[in-house]
Amino acid sequence: MSWRRLWAIVVKELRQMSRDRVTLAMIVGIPVIQLVLFGYAINTNLRGLDAGIVDQANTSGSRALVMDMLATGVMSPRYHETTPEALMALLRRGDISLGVTIPPDFERRRIDGRPVAQILVDGSDNVVQSAAAQLAQVPVNSAAPDTRSPIVSTPPQGAISIVSFYNPQRRSAVNIVPGLVGVILTMTMVLFTGIAIVRERERGNMELLIATPLTSAELMIGKVLPYIAIGLIQVSVILALGRWLFDVPISGSLLDVYLAAMLLILANLTLGLLISTRATSQFQAMQMTFFIFLPSILLSGFMFPFAGMPRVAQWIAEVLPLTHFLRLIRGVMLRGAGLWEMWVDVLALVAFTAVMMTAAILRFRKRLD
Incomplete structure (x- = not known):
């Protein structure tokens, strides 16, 4: 073995790596992203859960009980309603x-x-159910009794009941399977189209496309359409297996499930197209896809509770399509909601798709350089 030749290969690899900005970014970026996400943004100790309050008694004791619940920091009052x-x-x-x-x-x-109060819980998230259990431990006797009542007695402990909806058995599969629809679509759709344009260049097909009268918009849209059918097939497979193996319910409309999946498919495909206009090789496209996939799976609320993240992490998560899709798919499949009731997330996915497609069309040029 020649140490001189070996050293030449090492120097060659280092120089080649220094020219690849994506690889350099991954060398530093992956440790930084994982450290920040797991050490700062990921928090399983829920605080500030969005809550609604109905106080039909409106006595000094009931108001004191509500204040004691709020003092735990577990919930944040967003709505004050009059009926359950x-x-x-x-x-x-x-x-x-x-x-x-x-x-x-x-x-x-x-x-x-x-029982003097009920806590209604969205049981589709098991972590939220655990947080609700903390509220049920608030001592009712800390609330002063109404002075208008002539009888005063010491109230019992644990007089707050919890009613869990949508997943009372607390089965993890009920929460995980709908989320897997989004995770799998994010991974596959972005990757498929992320290498689409690059593959044309590497295989020499770009010369043929340049010679055709195709416009940039026609090429971009034509690249997206076949993968829509592939994405819908994946959705069907996941739903069928989820129903057969784990008995995951579909409480809402099956049409709404596919419409929500269609929105995510389009958003991910257009994001992949934008990546493909930037990448110079299929390997580089896969690297850039990984940069998108890692924050998506960690910040969207699939693995860790969204409410436990700091505000900055939540703002970043709002840009990711998977965040909005998880709200839609869990709302339709587990809570029986309609897409029209969650129109904000629908609009967010439509806007994301429009922006990504426009950017991909503007960046693409029918030339080899």
């Missing part, structure tokens, strides 16, 4: 994760030792 039905509508749309309802006979229930 209004809280259920908010839960179904995904506007809140928790709902606290106090009946009109709060004081009488407290004297009789009956």
Whole structure:
């Protein structure tokens, strides 16, 4: 073995690596991203969950109980409604994760030792159910009794009941399988189109495309359309296996499920096209795809609770298509909501698709350099 020749190969690899900016970015970027995400953005100790409150008693004792719940920091009051039905509508749309309802006979229930309040929980997320259990431990006797009541007794501990909807058995598969639809589509759709344009160049097909009267828009749209059918096939396979193996329900409209999947497919395909106009090789396209996939799976709420993340991480997550799709698919499949009830996330995916497609068309040039 010649050490001189070996050293020449090492120097050659280092020089080649220094010219590849994507590889250099991954060398530094992957450790930084993982350290920041896992050490700073990922937090399983939920605080500030969006909540709705219905206090039909409106006594000093009921108000004190609500204040004690808020003092735990677990929930943040976003809505004050008048009926439990209004809280259920908010839960179904995904506007809140928790709902606290106090009946009109709060004081009488407290004297009789009956449950004085109910916590309505979106059980599609098991972590939220665990957080709700902390609220149920708030001592009811810390709330001062209504002075108008002539009878005062010491209320029992644990007089707050929890009612879990959409996944009362707390089965993990019910929460994971709908999310897997988005994760698999994100990984495959971005990767497929991420290498689409690059593959044409590497195989020598770009010369043929340049000679055709195709416009940039026609080429970009033509690249996207075949993969839509592939994505819908993947969705069908996941749904069928989820139903057969894990008995995952589809509470809402099956049409809404496919429409939500279509929105994510289009968003990911256009993002992949934009990557393909920037990458110079298929390997580089896969590297750039990994940069998108890692934050998506960690910040979207698939693996870790979205509410536990700091505000900056939540702002970044709002840019990712998977974040909005998870809200849509879990809302339709688990809570029986309609897409029209979650129009904000629908609009976000449509806007993302339009921006990415426009950017890809503007960046693409029918030339070899």
